[in-house]
Structure formats: structure tokens, C-alpha cells
């Protein structure tokens with residue numbers, strides 16, 4: 001099937017817009033790759049001796065030679081994220097598999113990983129977005145030892161994969177392969193979890209009942225099973241060809257997961273400078289890969305956080321994408337997956353019904369993905385229409401199912417859940433924003449109601465508890481942007497807003513902050529740019545202003561007389577409380593330097609983008 005004309009047009013526009021930066025980036029990548037075909041050859045004997053002093057002799061003898069690939073392991077293991085806890089076992093498997101394949105692997109460095117579930121609604125959430133950039137910097141620290149010929153990146157959750165990707169692309173001369181751990185097995189249904197939360201918010205059940213319900217949902221190792229940012233990350237790594245095919249949603253602590261992990265080391269050796277398929281990630285990931293990432297996000301109803309992370313990742317490779325690109329692609333990309341919050345199913349159900357191999361084959365067949373892209377398996381995204389299995393213990397791949405195992409979860413391109421991807425660019429006199437409607441019922445997609453303005457999500461919850469919000473209203477939560485307080489997710493508002501919506505009130509949220517990938521049923525125009533602290537017009541909104549949030553037309557406006565609106569002063573507010581507590585002291589430089597949400601909210605002044 002010929003490539004859809006919108007994909008061609010958007011891709012061509014991105015290529016043209018990016019040309020100068022992309023050419024400069026590729027020149028740097030090629031120079032680095034040429035300079036040190038084998039990185040450690042540039043080191044002195046003293047450097048080298050330090051680098052492998054603690055290694056066993058079986059590794060040392062290889063590291064003294066240059067013809068054997070040395071793989072960097074960069075891992076985000078910790079016990080705080082259920083999704084990352086299984087990574088503890090991976091380095092030993094990777095080292096064994098590398099050695100058996102005639103290469104070596106060293107644990108190059110760890111990167112931090114924050115759990116947005118633990119910090120949701122807490123002060124720690126104000127470090128979350130910036131932790132992405134700390135992870136990118138930590139990746140650079142690990143790889144700065146110049147000992148490596150390819151890198152294996154171990155990470156899963158929200159900010160971790162985007163941070164590792166920014167780091168990997170900054171070392172674009174090195175081949176990269178991402179190694180996931182996989183989802184938790186299914187617990188109680190996500191809808192059931194949400195129902196108990198609403199009962200708790202209404203005071204109808206106590207903390208014991210709530211904690212019991214939450215523990216039945218989040219009950220073991222692996223990624224939380226809703227289709228939020230973490231699982232959207234795994235989808236992206238698959239559709240960008242950075243995982244082994246079908247690796248995204250195989251559960252941890254299974255024979256297949258271990259086999260896939262070991263095979264990742266073997267493939268890492270193959271794509272390294274000494275291998276038969278040298279694949280520097282900075283060359284492999286190009287404009288077509290980034291368009292494929294956006295298509296995958298839209299076709300699966302992925303997390304709104306990726307309207308920033310994909311922008312930031314692309315910039316690390318000299319590629320310039322914006323929300324107009326997302327919006328135009330969304331108009332032609334069908335929704336093929338309904339996983340919570342966009343449906344009742346979880347990612348285990350999605351995977352069992354056919355998973356990523358099915359989605360990629362369907363989109364390729366419909367001309368809705370670029371097939372001619374680089375991947376860790378070689379040229380061509382068709383490698384990723386397969387799924388892994390164990391044939392008497394031997395890892396093999398077979399074609400993804402021809403038909404969906406459950407068409408309430410996964411549909412073919414010929415019969416999608418909706419003709420568009422459910423992500424919309426919002427614009428008007430309040431600013432530019434994004435809204436995801438794949439989880440919003442059609443009757444809730446247009447809200448015109450008076451504004452109730454808050455500068456803190458807890459103030460809105462307090463008003464809810466006092467019974468002051470039993471009405472049609474648009475909650476305007478501002479001073480939540482990257483420069484104000486690190487742009488936290490305001491997902492704690494979801495139960496209260498859902499209750500009011502279910503009571504029949506027309507409610508919507510407008511914020512320069514973020515929502516979780518697990519949010520969704522209430523219309524929310526988020527990531528409003530410019531943010532209030534940067535003089536954005538969201539800072540002009542007053543209680544009682546009529547606000548229109550129209551997810552059909554993309555209108556986000558305060559229906560205020562134009563002359564009055566122009567004459568209004570920006571509201572100022574004291575934000576000094578954001579500077580202290582829970583480590584926020586250490587992130588002031590990130591807040592001061594952060595870009596707008598549409599520029600990916602990057603906190604380091606990347607020289608290529610100044």
C-alpha cells in the first residue's frame with residue numbers, strides 16, 4: 001500500500017524544518033564514529049587499566065584487544081518502581097550472553113528512576129519531569145568512559161525511557177538497544193480500581209478498603225498494566241525498532257523474558273562497530289522513525305506526556321517536531337487499541353490479542369507507517385510484525401496473529417475504534433495546548449462553563465470536599481508549568497472531576513501542568529503554552545470567565561471581550577514555596593532554564609537549540 005499522503009507531507013515538512021540542525025547533528029555523529037571506530041582505542045594505557053581493573057580475567061583479556069565489542073549496560077534498576085525491580089537480574093544475564101557470543105559487557109552506570117505512582121499528588125512529583133533530563137545526563141556520565149562499542153539501555157517507566165533516549169542520541173555514534181522488563185500480571189480491573197477511588201473520594205469507603213483495592217491492582221513485579229506513559233514507552237521502542245521484536249509486553253520472571261534479555265546482548269554485539277551490522281543510533285533514528293513514533297502513539301491511544309517527550313527525543317537527534325505535526329497526523333491515524341484508560345482492557349490483554357506485531361502490520365499494510373527505516377534488526381520495520389516464542393527453550397519469532405484475538409481491545413486498520421487518533425491541538429486566546437479524547441465520551445468533548453481558578457491542585461480538592469464544585473465549571477489550574485514548579489502531573493484530580501462529571505455536571509480542566517497517561521475520562525486541555533509564569537494568557541483568566549473547551553474544533557478560549565482581554569494584567573503569585581523541600585532546592589537551575597511544553601520542556605540549554 002502506498003504511503004498515506006499526510007504521512008509523506010508531514011515527514012517532508014519535518015525534514016525541511018530540521019535540515020540545518022539535522023545535518024550538523026549527523027556530521028558530529030559521523031565524526032565521532034570515524035574518530036574512534038573502536039572507542040577505547042583512543043584511551044591511554046592508564047585509562048584502560050582503570051577501566052577494567054576490577055573485571056575478571058576472562059573479560060580483561062578481551063578488553064585489551066580491540067576486535068571484540070564491549071557493550072555498555074546503562075540501567076535504571078531500583079526497588080521503588082515495580083517495573084524496574086526485575087532489572088536486577090539483567091546485567092548478569094547480559095554479561096554471560098555477551099561473553100558467550102565473543103563480546104564483553106560492563107555495567108557502565110546507573111541512572112535514577114522516579115515512580116510517578118509513588119509521587120503522584122506529592123511534592124516529589126515536582127522533580128519528575130526534570131528527572132528525565134537528569135537521566136539523560138546520567139547516561140552521558142556512564143558513556144563518557146569511552147569504553148564502549150554499543151549500549152544496552154535498561155529502563156521502562158515514564159521519564160526513564162525518554163531520558164535514556166536523549167542520552168543515547170547524544171551519543172549517536174554508538175549503536176543502542178533497549179531492554180525492557182515487561183508488564184505486571186493482571187490484577188483487579190483498572191475500572192474496579194477507579195471505582196473504589198471514587199467511593200473513597202465521596203467518603204463512602206475508608207482507607208483500608210482503598211489500600212486493599214490498590215494493592216490488588218499494583219501487586220507484583222512489572223509495569224503497571226494500564227496504558228499510561230510507561231507502556232507507551234514500550235510501544236515507542238518497538239515501533240522505532242529499538243527493542244527486539246515483540247519484547248515490549250512479555251511479562252518479567254518468565255523464561256521468554258530471560259531469553260529475550262540474553263538475545264539482546266547478542267544483537268548488541270552484532271550492531272556494534274566490530275559487528276556485521278554497524279548501526280549507530282543517531283543514523284538509525286531519523287525523521288521517519290520519529291513520525292512512526294507519533295503514529296504509534298496515536299494508533300494506540302498513548303500517553304499525552306509523549307507530546308513533550310517525543311519532541312525532546314527528536315531534538316536530541318537534530319529533528320524538529322511540533323504539535324501541528326501531531327495534530328495533522330492524528331486526523332488520519334485510526335485508533336486500533338482500547339486499553340485503559342481508553343477502554344477496560346490492560347496491556348496484557350492487548351498483548352494476548354495480538355500486540356505490537358499486529359498493530360505494526362496493520363499500519364504498514366494501510367500505508368500509515370514508514371517501512372523503510374533503520375532498526376536494531378536491520379533495515380525495514382517489517383521485522384517488527386513478528387512475536388517471540390520459545391520452541392523447546394529456543395528463542396524464535398513467528399508472524400503476529402492474522403486476526404485480533406479480541407476486537408474489543410485490538411482492531412484491524414479496516415475497522416478501527418475511531419478514524420482518528422484522538423489527540424487534538426487546542427488553540428485560542430488562552431494559548432496552545434493538547435487534549436486526548438480517546439478516553440472522553442463524545443458527549444463530554446465540548447464544555448463551555450465558568451472558570452474556577454486555582455494555583456494548587458489541593459485547593460481544588462478542598463473546594464470539592466466543601467461541596468463548592470457541584471456545578472458546570474472549567475477548573476483552571478495554573479502556575480503548574482515547567483518553570484513554575486516542574487510541571488507535575490495533576491492526576492490526583494481525576495476521581496473528583498470524574499465524580500462531578502458522573503453527577504451530570506459539564507466539567508473540564510485547563511492547565512499549564514500535565515496529566516498522567518492513566519488520566520482520561522474528563523476533557524483536559526493540558527500543557528498550555530506559554531505557561532502562566534512565562535506571561536502566558538492562562539495568567540489572565542479570572543473566576544467566572546466563560547471558558548470554551550471544544551475538542552472537535554480545537555478551540556480553547558476565554559469568551560471575554562477582546563479589548564478587555566487585551567487590557568488585562570497577568571496575575572502574579574508567590575512561588576517561593578516551590579524552591580524548598582523534597583530536593584526542589586537542587587532543581588532551581590532546571591526550572592529557570594526550562595523550555596515551553598511544546599519545545600519538549602527541556603531543562604538544559606541544548607547548544608543545538610539555543
Ligand SMILES: O=C(O)[C@H](O)[C@@H](O)[C@H](O)[C@H](O)COP(=O)(O)O
Nearest residue numbers: 116117120228229230516517518
Ligand atoms: O503518565 C503515567 O502513566 C503516570 O504518571 C503513571 O506512571 C503514574 O503512575 C500514575 O499515577 C498511575 O496512575 P494511578 O496514580 O492512578 O495509580
Ligand code: SF4
Nearest residue numbers: 115116117157224230
Ligand atoms: S507505570 Fe507509573 S506507577 Fe507503575 S512503576 Fe512505572 S512509574 Fe511507577
